[in-house]
Amino acid sequence: xxxxxxxxxxxxxxxxxxxxxxxxxxxxxxxxxxxxxxxxxxxxxxxxxxxxxxxxxxxxxxxxxxxxxxxxxxxxxxxxxxxxxxxxxxxxxxxxxxxxxxxxxxxxxxxxxxxxxxxxxxxxxxxxxxxxxxxxxxxxxxxxxxxxxxxxxxxxxxxxxxxxxxxxxxxxxxxxxxxxxxxxxxxxxxxxxxxxxxxxxxxxxxxxxxxxxxxxxxxxxxxxxxxxxxxxxxxxxxxxxxxxxxxxxxxxxxxxxxxxxxxxxxxxxxxxxxxxxxxxxxxxxxxxxxxxxxxxxxxxxxxxxxxxxxxxxxxxxxxxxxx
Numbered sequence: 397x398x399x400x401x402x403x404x405x406x407x408x409x410x411x412x413x414x415x416x417x418x419x420x421x422x423x424x425x426x427x428x429x430x431x432x433x434x435x436x437x438x439x440x441x442x443x444x445x446x447x448x449x450x451x452x453x454x455x456x457x458x459x460x461x462x463x464x465x466x467x468x469x470x471x472x473x474x475x476x477x478x479x480x481x482x483x484x485x486x487x488x489x490x491x492x493x494x495x496x497x498x499x500x501x502x503x504x505x506x507x508x509x510x511x512x513x514x515x516x517x518x519x520x521x522x523x524x525x526x527x528x529x530x531x532x533x534x535x536x537x538x539x540x541x542x543x544x545x546x547x548x549x550x551x552x553x554x555x556x557x558x559x560x561x562x563x564x565x566x567x568x569x570x571x572x573x574x575x576x577x578x579x580x581x582x583x584x585x586x587x588x589x590x591x592x593x594x595x596x597x598x599x600x601x602x603x604x605x606x607x608x609x610x611x612x613x614x615x616x617x618x619x620x621x622x623x624x625x626x627x628x629x630x631x632x633x634x635x636x637x638x639x640x641x642x643x644x645x646x647x648x649x650x651x652x653x654x655x656x657x658x659x660x661x662x663x664x665x666x667x668x669x670x671x672x673x674x675x676x677x678x679x680x681x682x683x684x685x686x687x688x689x690x691x692x693x694x695x696x697x698x699x700x701x702x703x704x705x706x707x708x709x710x711x712x713x714x715x716x717x718x719x
Contacts, residue, residue, distance in 0.1 A: 513705030533562030631691020
């Protein structure tokens, strides 16, 4: 009996070691391949998983360090450090200093084409007192829902680019003015927002999730064109929307080159999927919705909103003059 117990214990130990090895090796490989997103869109998708890879690698490094082979534990730990370095600016960096309390509050939400929960979305935007809300890929009768809600907003129509992946909608608070502009190359729409004290050009877009080379290439073309257009424009300018990419992806870097990322200093805030797991909360998701900007402005306040029905959570941020 004792011999059988020893065999079972040895078999269980080997099986556990194999599972830990598989998870650690997969996370290490994903960490490395994520740096080669320019070569294939599939590798670029792996770059979005920096936080999950970090968690897996730390866990496997600890297990191997105390139970199995320390040499392999060092390899897993090295890969974990690589991910940690990429994640660090989300906590350790900071936005430019604020020059005044003047601000424009913006909400960006990819509704995913869902016609449900329109009232909940409008009520939340009103509760947060946003000056302008960009709702991407909308459907359904938003005008009637807005009238029934008595929220102090109006719908503003603006030219929409032919490459837009759905019908965007702009809600504007009554004390703000929005002037439609021709869509910037690569964007869905472009508007100028003016409230009592501030002026801001807001560029909105929502792209399809890259599931093939052609879709990924289309996204790259749009991001490259939009980056060039924004760098040639006079600020202040904000690009916001669902980019289907994290800040670590090759595609995102093409769009954000020369611009400031509003994520810096606000920590990890996932926008997809909309639900939280117990204890770890939104840390299980991916930060795919963004606000990046150019000009003498800063983002003193930024957060991800609650689940309102669509597959993405809303992104809310304030834009103020910078020093």
